[in-house]
Amino acid sequence: MIQRTPARIEARLANNDNRTWQQLLSDSVTTPEALLAGLGLDPARWLGGATAGHRLFPVRVPGPWLARIRHGDPDDPLLRQVLPLHQEQEQVPGYVRDPLDELAATPATGLIRKYRSRALLMITGQCAINCRYCFRRHFPYGEHRLAPEERERALAVLRAAPEINEVIFSGGDPLAVSDRLLARWMAELSGIASLQRVRIHSRLPVVIPQRVCDSLLAWIRQSRLQVVMVLHVNHPAEIDDEVRTALARLRAAGVTLLNQSVLLQGVNDDAALLATLSETLFAAGVLPYYLHAFDPVAGAHHFDVSDQRARALARELQARLPGFLVPRLVREIPGRDGKTPLDLGLEDDGTSAEEARMSNLVNL
Ligand SMILES: *Cc1c(COP(=O)(O)O)cnc(C)c1O
Ligand code: SF4
Numbered sequence: 001m002i003q004r005t006p007a008r009i010e011a012r013l014a015n016n017d018n019r020t021w022q023q024l025l026s027d028s029v030t031t032p033e034a035l036l037a038g039l040g041l042d043p044a045r046w047l048g049g050a051t052a053g054h055r056l057f058p059v060r061v062p063g064p065w066l067a068r069i070r071h072g073d074p075d076d077p078l079l080r081q082v083l084p085l086h087q088e089q090e091q092v093p094g095y096v097r098d099p100l101d102e103l104a105a106t107p108a109t110g111l112i113r114k115y116r117s118r119a120l121l122m123i124t125g126q127c128a129i130n131c132r133y134c135f136r137r138h139f140p141y142g143e144h145r146l147a148p149e150e151r152e153r154a155l156a157v158l159r160a161a162p163e164i165n166e167v168i169f170s171g172g173d174p175l176a177v178s179d180r181l182l183a184r185w186m187a188e189l190s191g192i193a194s195l196q197r198v199r200i201h202s203r204l205p206v207v208i209p210q211r212v213c214d215s216l217l218a219w220i221r222q223s224r225l226q227v228v229m230v231l232h233v234n235h236p237a238e239i240d241d242e243v244r245t246a247l248a249r250l251r252a253a254g255v256t257l258l259n260q261s262v263l264l265q266g267v268n269d270d271a272a273l274l275a276t277l278s279e280t281l282f283a284a285g286v287l288p289y290y291l292h293a294f295d296p297v298a299g300a301h302h303f304d305v306s307d308q309r310a311r312a313l314a315r316e317l318q319a320r321l322p323g324f325l326v327p328r329l330v331r332e333i334p335g336r337d338g339k340t341p342l343d344l345g346l347e348d349d350g351t352s353a354e355e356a357r358m359s360n361l362v363n364l
Helices: 006-015 021-026 032-039 043-056 148-159 179-190 214-222 241-252 271-283 307-320 353-363
Strands: 118-122 166-170 197-201 226-232 256-262 287-292 328-331
Touching: 032 043, 118 148, 148 179, 166 179, 179 214, 214 241, 241 256, 256 271, 271 287, 271 307, 307 328
Parallel strands: 118 166, 166 197, 197 226, 226 256, 256 287, 287 328
Antiparallel strands: none
């Protein structure tokens, strides 16, 4: 058992001060040196790999996330998500820069439309945290935001496509931009009669729970559009009391809360842990939505979990949890009209679900 150290407690106290989310965001740890020093990890052991990885995709960790990491534990599952390792430099065949072929599906700058009824709006390329396994780690958009004429073009595409009833705010992290800008998007989208919902894909309410501030709740409450928020939580230790409070405020404003996780080696590739994650989410008012099979992104091969193991974990989850707490195990395959579920019916020995049912009947 690793003891809570004064440094950890100090970091936690620092989170309880009155800094706004913007201050917390700009006070983030952005160098490997500061990350290791803040957590009491030996630079001789970790700095080389971290610095090399940092050059490929910069370190970014806000204070509230840092405070949830166990001091001195290099295997901490929250640390693993943000600390670059030397493996990031290795080139492994089959791991590519754009595994989802997203750059090919862009009808207007900032708008990605792969599926018939919903379009994804890349509000900003900026994130509050840089996750090492992110499939967007190689995207060329940096901190780019849509220029006004690009916004008009994206809105024109949406107006001309009445079959789209849902716009997904994505990024980057769409909540990394100001509430003024988000309120303006909401007002424009509310004027498009065919739209019913806005979905927000964000890690910010978890990474910096202070992001759920009054001005965020104001534009959510004011809109005629239903708001769904899809969080991104991979491990139960990401949810602390401050996060719970933020989620309760979102729910009180009428937001439907869902979660997507990525299955990651060394972070959450364990059935008991995933079951605890689902229970912890539900206790905080969040329904599990997707469990993403790993996308083969270059520089992150050390997070990969085989499909066979992913299926075994998902079957184990089904056995442990009520159906509504089992996230759908999916993969995005370029060119399909939705996410592709990984079939759990096939046993590892190749027996199909149908054969399994038949053999159960025979056994009766
Ligand atoms: C994942 C994704 C969506 C949303 O898909 P759902 O199955 O509705 O959650 C929409 N557009 C793009 C481009 C996506 O990658
Ligand atoms: S897009 Fe999501 S997964 Fe990728 S770095 Fe940003 S917050 Fe992390």
